[in-house]
Amino acid sequence: MKKDKKHLETICVQAGWTPKKGEPRVLPIYQSTTFKYETSEQMGRLFDLEDSGYFYTRLQNPTNDAVASKIAQLEGGVAAMLTSSGQAATFYALFNICSAGDHFVSASAIYGGTYNLFAVTLKKLGIDVTFVNQDASDEEIAKAFQPNTKALFAESISNPAMNVLDIEKFARIAHNQGVPLIVDNTFPTPINCNPFDWGADIIIHSTTKYMDGHATSVGGAIVDSGNFDWDAQSDKFPGLTQPDESYHGLTYTKSFGKNAYITKATVQLMRDLGSIPSPMNAFLLNIGLETLHLRVPRHCENALKVAEYLQSRPEIAWVNYPKLKGNKYYELAEKYMPNGTCGVMTFGLKGGRDVSVQFMDNLKLVAIVTHVADARTCVLHPASHTHRQLTDEQLVSAGVAPDLIRLSVGIENVDDIIKDIEQAIDNMAI
């Protein structure tokens, strides 16, 4: 922790909203689409980005900004923006620096929705992707880069493959190629992993998961470290380093320095595409963030006990949890997430796909839902749910075995979770 920074726990509880005399102690919900000014000239200066201030919630809203500021501080970044979903955050993070004719490189083991966005939808916009095995050597991964490559993307812990990213290696590869590293830090959260400390340039989140933590609100965030030198790669990133005609020829890096990337995403992408969260959802997210530092360690503690229990049962074929000794990613997890990874793990039952499905149907306390990373323990079968659009080949490339069950361990009493799993295994007909 840097000296001038508060501890994570304090940031979780207090950052973002600092009321003055007589103002509400709790972050208010500014449920207003618009904001009042006294002269036409005042308002005009806002549209020219010559003054900062609120005028329309699609661009900025005080409730949303307070929560974005808290997330920026948690990650140790210079600025952040909230989006209406994690998907929107991923899209904006890339679209802010890629346009038609551009290319980026991504780890192949990523969230199914992100995989579709990259492999199908971004391609329709003329933005091409090359997927790489994140465990390949520097040289191997470097081969995927082209003169028009604008970014390298990966998840710090991949959903649902549970691969732990060698962040330093990815940052080195990206920087050797003159592009930023974008890391999806949804699973470990800033409580367990700080990608900026290891060279990542931009972090995105699905705040829908642990940050909200209670499965109430879909949301996302983009955080900029402020460290990437866009001007040093001016030809690669003209959108940031050359005049924007939609703002009378303003140049983001010149006018906004370290805030250039988030400012452009706000005043250009949000203005034109509009995936803002409602202030109400930002308010709920903020309440989740206040206890993030308490919940995440409990998720991890419970998950390790559940993983060890699963491993002890002869009916279980395999368990994939990076904090289990002998896991392929144990050392990387110890390095980048010494205090824990997250509450999510995957496993398969002996007998394969059908047996796994039956096990899930036997669970009582543990619910089958399309979700992860909230207070309630839940399961999902990616091959029949989140990843059902993928071919068998794509499934393997995304790290999803057909028998894979994704278990997201909540913060209930761990003995009750284990008891439910125990009865589900004991009551299997096959």
Ligand SMILES: *Cc1c(COP(=O)(O)O)cnc(C)c1O
């Ligand atoms: C859920 C998830 C997303 C997508 O976020 P939404 O909020 O559902 O749009 C992106 N990345 C990861 C790692 C996720 O788990």
